[in-house]
Amino acid sequence: MPKRGQTVNNQKKSNRTRKPYAREITALFVAIILLFITGILVTDIYFSRNFYIVDVSGRSMEQTIHDGDTVYAARNFHLERGDIVIVDVSEYSDYNGDGEHNIIKRLIAMEGDRVKCEDGVLYLSVDGKDFEPLDEPYVHGENNYEFEEYELKAGEIYVMGDNRPISKDSRSTGPFLAENVIGVVPDWALEIRGFIGFWSRCRNAVTNLFG
Secondary structure, X not given: OOOHHHHHHHHXXXXXHHHHHHHHHHHHHHHHHHHHHHHHHHHXXXXXXXXXXXXXXXXXXXXXXXXXXXXXXXXOOOOOOOOEEEEEOOOOHHHHOOOOOEEEEEEEEEOOOEEEEEOOXXXXXXXXXXXXXXXOOOOEOOOOOOEEEXXXXXXXXXXXXXXXXXXXXXXXXXXXXXXXXXXXXXXHHHXXXXXXXXXXXXXXXXXXXXX
């Protein structure tokens, strides 16, 4: 039968054994938190240089992008037909009364192209070729609009919203200048737009913590 002194010594040894594990767990937890914060800061630096966040207001791009969605727009881009673009309209009188500075639309045609719409079907002629109907699976709403053929001049672009019945775009305001495009929404940003809002809140929290 062990003596009382031996029992006390065994308990002290057990306490000394548990304390290092507690310190290691705490250190591991702190390291994980610091790694998470560092990851957010590094990622934020990269994305801030190459992208910016767009908070969408309005329904003109439904069902592709919804009112209240948050997406990334690339700062550096090469325009292509079909791109979703951010256009600075601050100098366009048609938008001054609406208080809008930027709009988000789909790029339909570029300089030299000819575009027209008949019975709700959009036709495009590129490089002087014959008109061909555009395949537009993203279009939302009834396609009952029409407009006459228009040939885009140098530097011009023709943009339309995917929600055609309610979109205010080049059909009513005319073409825009390509130089007024300030961003292009990449395809992957559409896939993760639900996560971008969460990421933006995390980034702002960390930035405010160290700001």
